[in-house]
Amino acid sequence: MSKPSQPKHAISPTRAEDFPEWYQQVVKAADLAENSETRGCMVIKPWGYGIWELIQRQLDQRFKETGHQNAYFPLLIPVSYLEKEAEHAEGFATECAVVTHHRLEAVKDEETGRTRMVPTGELAEPYVVRPTSETIIGAAFSRWIESYRDLPLLINQWANVMRWEMRPRLFLRTAEFLWQEGHTAHETREEALEETRMIHRLYTGFLRDHLAIPVIPGEKTENERFPGAEMTLTVEAMVQDRKAIQAGTSHYLGQNFAHAQDISFTGRDGSVQHAHTTSWGVSTRLIGTLIMAHSDDDGLVCPPRVAPWQIVILPVAPKPESREAVFESCQALAETLRHQSYCGEPLRVHVDTREMNGGVKKWEWIKKGAPVRIEIGPRDIETRKVCVQRRDRAANEKEFMPKEDFLRGVGEMLDSVHHMLLERARGFRDAHITGCADMAAFDDHWAADNPGWLLTAWNGTPAQEEEISKRHKITIRCLPVDHAMLPGEAVETAGSNCILTGEPAPQLALWGRSY
């Protein structure tokens, strides 16, 4: 009896065949999330939400370590609040969901006999569902801040926000998404700028150390700035179709919001001054970025630090009489592992005791991206070994190692998976950042399907930037703040004269297509 041949990969289509469709299939196969009945909104399933909880917990710890406190502000914002900062209002106006009524009334349709719920009780002033909370938090800040002694005020909020996007994609762009938004107020411009930069570094480090995603930290150009900000810092990640994803932003808002919302205080010299404010955030988009950065044609590859289960133990019990002994051995190993810690947290270990075909079970965990899989069967109990499989290696690659060795080296193994993912992503990215100093070559570059990023010297005007952006459907992803984080060869090739004007330009610009 010959078995039917299995497909080469668990995910179809592959990345090379159809990247966007591959992405959707990974989300589905890994059981991360699904589209809901509510347009543009997703249901985040336990495995996906588990990742978010870990991101949240680990980031929250970092925020608290840097002096921030959590608070919570209303979901609904009076429309008039949005009118206070003109540029900000304009930036978000087209994607606001608006609440105009506060009651429903059951109305029976005489013709059809059906009962419909009809909104009544129109509000005197409509609310918008927060697309971001600068305005309502600013209003609170204006009440809370009276003296320079009240500064700095360092607040963070974990919340959901809503932006009525026309083209939703799970995790990357949904009408409702989860995020954190930090909002701070400072006495001086310098302090606020330092806060903005500190958070920018924090994000860079978090993506690298927790999500194994290397990013290019940089500043947005005026064209790409957050509405109402004086400076926007961003961390840009490259995913496997060579597009860019803005993975996090940190804004220096200057005194714009402080003036608009009267966030003022009495200074050390007794004069009334306006605070300098910042805001910064990352969202569930990080999960989309993580998927696109690391996953392969067999499904999700989850970096260890944010894997809901870091180690999944699969009992192999071919004969009923050995079942109990195998299960016991698995549970015992799991308990031992749970008493060990990794990156300051107890190891997250799961024993999958479901009664089902072992092969199916194994592939399920491959698709879900569990970093390490352990198989234990009767033979392993006899030899005191475990069968170890790593998600960053081929699906059929297994290593039998003495249980003691595994226990001793498990932390290093997870580290090794993390670094493998990070280095692989870095290698891929650096191979697709090219320096360019010639406008004709620049124009040619974007004709390709997935051309990767170009690095150029730049001192053009916003209008010139816009013209080039429109022509090639690209944007300046950022003006990198640290040239040492870019591939040296690209920096060299980019040179020091602006690709457009030819004038000396110390500033580099990173161009690319984005999500």
Add this chain to the structure above:
RNA sequence: CGGGGCGUAGCGCAGUUUGGUAGCGCACUUGGUUUGGGACCAAGGGGUCGCAGGUUCAAAUCCUGUCGCCCCGACCA
């Protein structure tokens, strides 16, 4: 909002042109065989065909209306 398409079992679809009260694959349940493994065989459960009207002896299939969704463009964490 402009241009296309679709609503039939949990999912994916066929059936609609030529009306006769519903079918396939996967999933699910049970039994068996296999199994360091995404297996196989058999039996079984589940839908009245988006919704509302109409034509007809008879409608998933024709007509009218209505609701919803998806894809392509403008906006975007």
